[in-house]
Amino acid sequence: MTHANAPSPSVGPARAGGPPSPPRSTLVVTAHAGDFVWRAGGAVALAACRGEKVTIACLTFGERGESAQAWRAGKTLKEIKAIRREEAERAADALGAEVRFYDAGDYPLLPTAELTDQLVAVYRETQPDVVLTHPAEDPYNGDHPAANRMAMEARVLAQAVGYPGPGEIIGAPPVFYFEPHQPEMSGFRPEVLLDITEVWDIKRKAMECLAAQQHLWAYYTDLAVRRGVQLKRNAGPNLGLAYDTMAEAFMRPFPQIAKELA
Template sequence: MSNSSKTALVISAHSADFVWRAGGAIALYASRGYAVSVVCLSFGERGESAKLWRQAGMTLDQVKTARRDEAEKAAEILGAKLRCFDLGDYPLRVPDETIMELADLYREIAPEFVLTHSLDDPYNFDHSLASRVAQEARIIAQAHGHRPELTPVLGAPPIFLFEPHQPEQCHWHPNTLLDISPVWDKKRAAFETMAAQEHLWEYYTRVALQRGVQASRNSNLKIRYAEGYQRLFPQVTEELA
């Protein structure tokens, strides 16, 4: 069945976050015909590019260019449309103008669901800020008084918080496990565009395998690879099974 009119939105603090944490969901829904938009608020040029900074003569602009190139290649592999802001990291600062722009993007694409960071992350304030921004922009897009001349007011797309690097420290509890086995090869290929963070390739492979085991134990399915998500709002349904 074609889902060519359906959309999804991913809001990522840095240029690699969407790959490690949500690359499977992006590839899976893109394969189902969804138009998946990924927003990167920064390139992760200061705090998440140590390998690049170890090269002699490296400059900030060169790091940004390299990280943008990686993100563009990864998004192409996963089947997503990438939009990069350049808001800095360590620290990331998001002006009101950007929040309003994101609210307009919500209105424009009317996503079926949104993926973003955990609410808390004591190791990376940029991540929790990106989560807050994703939520605030959604709320603004739901307001009847915001840009009434734009497309219709946003409904209530569910928000799923993807897995942080150290979930136990981030008060993050997975209550949704998504089988990404059919698109694992795409996610792994997207990993491998992220040369600046090669040390994470095997780590997030192990995470996917672990979530796959948990997904199998919580279902009647044989699942090899999975991603964990925390649903932010209650699920509204007419059926419990």
């Protein structure tokens, strides 16, 4: 699904005697229904607005651990899952992404062979150029490191010719960890600062789809402002950055590949 204001999908150069290469692909592996919005909504919207394909693998609805308001209102488990699914679908639509739900159960999120196979399949189907997921540490929410481990394991298995399942093997797409809610306690370093100013209104609209976690709207707005200040401080003068630059922070678990230092 592409955002309504997005340009036509950008494609790579045509191979000799063949069709053009497909649009770039981003895969987001997220533990709960709202995580992809708070932590990487700007990155998702930027990719979608460039005409790239973005697929969100949402492992759980966050029905037990991140839906306190609905529980207090007397909703049933089935009703809460439906609420969170609808919110996440509207948020993904606002960002211009496709979201897929695996209903693996949260608090705790536990790995299974079936879920591993499903993640390997989505890697091979989407052939991601970039992967976004949780960092490896989060002492406040064990579901987030669990999602990280599954995302990283499936990435390796999807590269293995001998691992069974449909689809072509993948390469080694770079991985970016998005910022956890408590970065200081999770070993997170803001190694990559992404300017999301041009899509901030889109991210904010997606955030407002998540009424079950309305208490986080102000927090993640403030965080985008703070990361924007850091981005400008590290970018240097005369780069034409907006006064009210908004940004998201990411961390890289693997080395950056380069032919020159920049």
